[in-house]
Amino acid sequence: MSDRLQGTLDLLILRTLQSEPMHGWGIAQRLQLLSRDLFQPNQGSLYPALHRLEDQGWIAAEWGTSENQRRARFYRLTPAGRRQLARERESWDTFVAAVARVLREA
Numbered sequence: 001m002s003d004r005l006q007g008t009l010d011l012l013i014l015r016t017l018q019s020e021p022m023h024g025w026g027i028a029q030r031l032q033l034l035s036r037d038l039f040q041p042n043q044g045s046l047y048p049a050l051h052r053l054e055d056q057g058w059i060a061a062e063w064g065t066s067e068n069q070r071r072a073r074f075y076r077l078t079p080a081g082r083r084q085l086a087r088e089r090e091s092w093d094t095f096v097a098a099v100a101r102v103l104r105e106a
């Protein structure tokens with residue numbers, strides 16, 4: 001089950017970066033906003049996930065300047081990341097359907 005939780009954060013990060021490059025703090029804020037405060041990723045989980053996704057070639061990073069004029073790494077989705085996002089979304093849909101079937105039958 002822990003693989004699913006890690007995979008869920010990866011999926012949410014990939015989805016967040018689908019529309020535009022963002023820095024880590026921006027990703028965390030966006031996830032918190034869209035989830036209506038249900039997801040509040042902390043640095044201890046967010047940044048290792050970003051490094052893992054970068055190591056896998058699904059995102060790329062470059063230095064830039066944030067809205068408050070601070071130097072920050074901006075992450076963007078790579079073509080391989082777009083393909084992975086599609087696979088992850090399909091896997092997520094399958095997972096959710098399986099859980100729903102078990103809940104209906106239980």
